[in-house]
Amino acid sequence: EAGVAQSPRYKIIEKRQSVAFWCNPISGHATLYWYxxxxxxxxxxxxxxxxxxxxxxxxxxxxxFSAERLKGVDSTLKIQPxxxxxxAVYLCASSLSFPSGYEQxxxxxxxxxxx
Amino acid sequence: xQSVAQPEDQVNVAEGNPLTVKCTYSVSxxxxxxxxxxxxxxxxxxxLKYITGDNLVKGSYGFEAEFNKSQTSFHLKKPSALVSDSxxxxxxxxxxxxxxxxxTFGGGTRLMVKP
Numbered sequence: 457e458a459g460v461a462q463s464p465r466y467k468i469i470e471k472r473q474s475v476a477f478w479c480n481p482i483s484g485h486a487t488l489y490w491y492x493x494x495x496x497x498x499x500x501x502x503x504x505x506x507x508x509x510x511x512x513x514x515x516x517x518x519x520x521f522s523a524e525r526l527k528g529v530d531s532t533l534k535i536q537p538x539x540x541x542x543x544a545v546y547l548c549a550s551s552l553s554f555p556s557g558y559e560q561x562x563x564x565x566x567x568x569x570x571x
Numbered sequence: 572x573q574s575v576a577q578p579e580d581q582v583n584v585a586e587g588n589p590l591t592v593k594c595t596y597s598v599s600x601x602x603x604x605x606x607x608x609x610x611x612x613x614x615x616x617x618x619l620k621y622i623t624g625d626n627l628v629k630g631s632y633g634f635e636a637e638f639n640k641s642q643t644s645f646h647l648k649k650p651s652a653l654v655s656d657s658x659x660x661x662x663x664x665x666x667x668x669x670x671x672x673x674x675t676f677g678g679g680t681r682l683m684v685k686p
Contacts, residue, residue, distance in 0.1 A: 498676030
């Protein structure tokens with residue numbers, strides 16, 4: 457079965473520019489997650505979708521980050537405007553559904569460098 | 572708030588020797604516990620989980636983990652380490668009594684297996 461797909465794999469932008477990341481989850485997975493992983497740290501959840509509805513976005517910096525999953529399948533995460541501290545790997549993951557015992561499957565990530 | 576502690580930044584072990592990567596957690600409800608492995612420039616890969624049942628959980632690549640409720644620990648173990656096990660390992664917890672509760676990761680432990 458195909459895994460979680462993400463693009464681009466790498467992105468370099470200047471501060472104050474905007475950037476968007478794309479994720480296509482495993483087919484049939486209802487739940488989709490975006491994580492931010494800063495170098496040397498564990499992933500931190502930014503937003504969680506169940507189908508096309510937001511379940512948890514409490515850690516998403518909403519003044520500059522936005523995410524959508526319009527048709528309940530693929531998703532985009534946007535940063536506008538970017539700051540230096542946004543340099544990180546952005547991971548997308550998906551799981552079969554609720555309840556919370558299901559494991560998550562991760563994509564390869566997008567490494568963002570903000571200069 | 573829930574949390575995960577991985578007290579060792581790095582664990583060094585000789586090939587063929589047993590390995591242990593430590594994890595302790597804090598969560599208000601019923602703990603659902605997970606181990607993930609991350610190879611360079613790749614996303615996280617699921618190893619094993621504890622949801623309920625037998626305290627000793629077996630997972631991929633010969634890894635196992637033991638859930639200890641009294642010590643709030645979920646240490647990852649393998650009887651005989653391989654050089655190819657060298658990677659970054661993450662422990663994670665979520666509150667099983669709260670559907671949709673986010674997965675919280677530890678800071679990661681780098682495992683180095685030397686020939």
